[in-house]
Amino acid sequence: MSFLEIKYLCKKKTTNEILKGINIELEKGGFLVLVGPSGCGKSTLLNAIAGLLPPSSGDIVIDGQVVTDLHPSKRDIAMVFQSYALYPNMTVEENIAFALEMRGVEKAQREVEVKKVAKTLQIEHLLKRRPSQLSGGQRQRVAMGRALVRQPRVFLFDEPLSNLDAKLRVEVRAEIKALHQNTHATIVYVTHDQIEAMTLATKIVVLKEGQVQQVGTPAEIYNRPANLFVADFMGSPAMNMLKGKVANGGISLFGGEAVKVAVPPSVTTSLPDGKDVILALRPEAITDAGLADPQARAIATIEAEVTMIEPTGSDTFVTGKLDGASFTARTRSDVQVSLGQKFPFSFNLDKAVVFDPQTTQRIV
Amino acid sequence: MSAANETVSAGSARTARYFIYAALIVLAVVYLLPLYVMLTTSLKSLDEIRGGDMLALPKDPSIAAWVKAWGEACIGVSCVGIKGYFWNSLKMVIPAVLISTLLGALNGYVLTKWRFPGHKIVFGMMLFACFIPFQAVLIPMARLLGLMGLSNSTAGLVMVHVIYGLGFTTLFFRNYYEAFPDELVKAAMIDGAGFFRIFWRILLPTSGPIIVVTIIYQFTNIWNDFLFGVSFAGGEASPMTVALNNLVSSSTGVKEYNVDMAAAIFAALPTLFVYVVAGRYFVRGLMAGAVKG
Numbered sequence: 001m002s003f004l005e006i007k008y009l010c011k012k013k014t015t016n017e018i019l020k021g022i023n024i025e026l027e028k029g030g031f032l033v034l035v036g037p038s039g040c041g042k043s044t045l046l047n048a049i050a051g052l053l054p055p056s057s058g059d060i061v062i063d064g065q066v067v068t069d070l071h072p073s074k075r076d077i078a079m080v081f082q083s084y085a086l087y088p089n090m091t092v093e094e095n096i097a098f099a100l101e102m103r104g105v106e107k108a109q110r111e112v113e114v115k116k117v118a119k120t121l122q123i124e125h126l127l128k129r130r131p132s133q134l135s136g137g138q139r140q141r142v143a144m145g146r147a148l149v150r151q152p153r154v155f156l157f158d159e160p161l162s163n164l165d166a167k168l169r170v171e172v173r174a175e176i177k178a179l180h181q182n183t184h185a186t187i188v189y190v191t192h193d194q195i196e197a198m199t200l201a202t203k204i205v206v207l208k209e210g211q212v213q214q215v216g217t218p219a220e221i222y223n224r225p226a227n228l229f230v231a232d233f234m235g236s237p238a239m240n241m242l243k244g245k246v247a248n249g250g251i252s253l254f255g256g257e258a259v260k261v262a263v264p265p266s267v268t269t270s271l272p273d274g275k276d277v278i279l280a281l282r283p284e285a286i287t288d289a290g291l292a293d294p295q296a297r298a299i300a301t302i303e304a305e306v307t308m309i310e311p312t313g314s315d316t317f318v319t320g321k322l323d324g325a326s327f328t329a330r331t332r333s334d335v336q337v338s339l340g341q342k343f344p345f346s347f348n349l350d351k352a353v354v355f356d357p358q359t360t361q362r363i364v
Numbered sequence: 365m366s367a368a369n370e371t372v373s374a375g376s377a378r379t380a381r382y383f384i385y386a387a388l389i390v391l392a393v394v395y396l397l398p399l400y401v402m403l404t405t406s407l408k409s410l411d412e413i414r415g416g417d418m419l420a421l422p423k424d425p426s427i428a429a430w431v432k433a434w435g436e437a438c439i440g441v442s443c444v445g446i447k448g449y450f451w452n453s454l455k456m457v458i459p460a461v462l463i464s465t466l467l468g469a470l471n472g473y474v475l476t477k478w479r480f481p482g483h484k485i486v487f488g489m490m491l492f493a494c495f496i497p498f499q500a501v502l503i504p505m506a507r508l509l510g511l512m513g514l515s516n517s518t519a520g521l522v523m524v525h526v527i528y529g530l531g532f533t534t535l536f537f538r539n540y541y542e543a544f545p546d547e548l549v550k551a552a553m554i555d556g557a558g559f560f561r562i563f564w565r566i567l568l569p570t571s572g573p574i575i576v577v578t579i580i581y582q583f584t585n586i587w588n589d590f591l592f593g594v595s596f597a598g599g600e601a602s603p604m605t606v607a608l609n610n611l612v613s614s615s616t617g618v619k620e621y622n623v624d625m626a627a628a629i630f631a632a633l634p635t636l637f638v639y640v641v642a643g644r645y646f647v648r649g650l651m652a653g654a655v656k657g
Contacts, residue, residue: 052550073556085547089569098565102556146555 003028003186004049004154009058011044011210018044019055020210026203028063029184035197036207037233042190043158045207049188050079050156062153073102078147079156082163084139086131086146093118093127096145117149120179137168144179157189161196173199194234198222206230222282224266224353228360231280231353237317240286240327242279243357246271251279251354253302254323261300264352267363271354277363278355283317285351286329288337292346300347306339320345406430406625413621429622433630437623439610440599446627448600449607453587454634456518456603460525461582467526468533468578469571473563475534476541477549487538493531498591501528509596521597525586532585533578540574541567576645584635604631 002025011019018041026032034042047053049060051072060068067075078099086095096117097110105113118124121141131139140160147155157176161169177200180187191197197204198218206213206221206229214226225231231239244251246263253259263271264279271277292299304320304327311317311333318329318337329345337343354363401418407425435445474480475487505524506515514520544567552562568575593603602610608631612624 050550050554052553072550072554077554079551079554081547081551083545083547085545085551087548087552087566089566098552098557099555102561146551150555 002026003030003063004032004188005059005061006045006049007059007061009045009048009060010056011041011048011053012056018210019048022058022207022210022212024205024212024215026186026188028186031180031187031189031200031202033197033201033204034188034190034207035192035194035204035233036213038192039209040207041210042192042207046079046156046158046188046190049154050077051075076150076153077156078150078152078154079158080143080147080160082159084131084143084163086139086142088131091128091130092123092134092142092145095131095142096149099146099150113149114145117145120148121145136164137172140164140172141175144176148179148183153186155185155187157187159191160189161191161193176200194236198234206233208233223351224362225280226362228278228280228355231355231362235282237283237328240281240283241355242281242325242327244277244279246273246275246277248273251277253279254325259302259322261347261349262298264298264349264354266353269363271363276357278357279352280355281327281347281352283328283330285348286320286327287346287348288318288329288331288335289344289346290335291332293348293350296348296350298349300349301344302347303342303344306337306341306343309337309339318343318345402625402629406622406629408622410618410620410622429620430626430630432620433611433623433626437611437620437627438614439607440614446604446607446611446630449602449604450630452518452597452601452607453604456521456525457583457586457634460522460529460586461579463522464526464529464533464582465575465578467530468535469537469568469575470563471530471534472537472539472541473567475538476544477546477562477567478559487534490531490534493528494535498528502591502595506596516597516599516601518597518601521592521601521603524592524596525582525589528592529582529586532581536574536578536581537571540571544570573645576642580638580642583638587635 004024004026006022006024009019009022010017022041022045024032034045036042044053048055051067051070055068058068059066062075062077086092087098090098093114096114100110100113114127115124118127121144123138123141123145126134126138126142131142134142140163143160160176161172164172173196176189179185180200189196189200198221201218203215204218204221205215208229214221214230216224221230221234225234225239228241231241242253244253244261246252247260250260250262253261261279289301302322304322306318307321307326308319309316310319314333315330316333316335316337318331318335320327320329320343327345331337355361356363404420404422405413405418406429407427408422409424409426409428412423433445434447436443437445439446439449471490475483509515509520509524512520512523514523548566549562552566557565588605589603590605590609593606594609597603597606608627611627
């Protein structure tokens, strides 16, 4: 049985439906990331789990107990807020101990617990300071300490890294991951950053306009996106979407008969001739010939004009253009390529997925 | 902007500055003159006052008038000075200020962090209370105090001032708490703190500046109030302002200007004291939130 279950959860604000029947399950020790563009309802969902925002209908079950109508403090959860929400009038020590104090834990016991958590997070030297005397990263750590000290059943994180600068964000992200691996805590984490979602999650839920678009492991979401929205939202640079038409058991790309590829192995049904489809490929599935996967069964080499070259150091992103359609390829950084040149791109069709442009769903 | 600056030379900027300071000094002297006259007059003897020069320094300063004003001056028929009324005023102002400030803080907390349907209307109506003229409520209030058995008592005055002050104190605290992050309240809720615990432990300790503003504002208003005092508390229960009026307007015997002045200074001392002690917080509190610090 799942540890955290969300059943048919709806939230209406006047006539505006923010959550439209959300169903999610999470096993104990799982790391669930809710990801989606702003306004998709992910923060509303997290607040509903926390008990800060009552849902209009539906149930929330933690460890077999229905908590939908319980007060936030009775749900045995802890939340880390985007703004950290540290009590400005208390020292770090008092901040961390506050929840224990509210539960009536003895002072001596509180001190022991706070010391233990401070040691895990390496903030022992900050205990006597006030939040205003801390840097962003330190505040973030104190906020985590405040959650950790309670040893709750579920941790909730509301975009905890979005107030940090880029370098610190990567560091703290790694710390959260390590924390999860060491404590086996059950975590629900909200973010709009798809890289955070990919790196942290054991399970990702992609939300859009209050509806679940896809639930899956990071690999499933990345390699087998359920629809065009998920394909476009996850991954940077974005997935290449190439318009094509089914013809004689293959797919003609770039609006003509000239370039034709086999139907990728991800499609198991047979497609009728003349059907419009969208062939989607990650940038890393389009490479220079030297980087092409030798294990791949279906590789198509297509020559296209180079319109942009973006070196990132580790690889170079090359934009190719053919008959008005552009795509981004990820090539080796030392590949010889120049603007305007005709360059042979290797399309790894093993990795390709096909979408129906009418329904926007993936064709399997 | 920069073009305008270039047309102002350093010399003319300095001249303008001298002019501004000169004007400020003149205005300050004008404002301080009454205080100077009060102080010097209170230290003079009656003969010297009758001698004429109001602005002259006292030739032979004496605090006799102060002693008399405090303990011997006749107010109405009893000649025991103003000290009893001074205490009356303190007994009125301290509870009234504390209760109205506390209730205002509580109102502000509820109106911003525990919003209920119609909270805007409730706040609007409380604001409306700020604009009701004192005279309009005198008779209904007198009737109410009579029904409650509080007429002619300090407790009644405390109640009147608390009710009248609530509009202002609520306004101050609501606007201050409006800027207070909701996430802190949510975090405290998850941590297990209840309604009052969040108020006492999280909000009140961070409300220093606005508490000072409210206390100064309420203290000054309530201490200086005359109309409610004279309407609802006569005789022995009169506050300082009413007693001062009775002292000055007593028409028996000679007019003792030095005693009047000393009594007036006694009446002004507590508000002066509050401003001197907490004045810098007052300005800071008024500015809080205006500029992100």
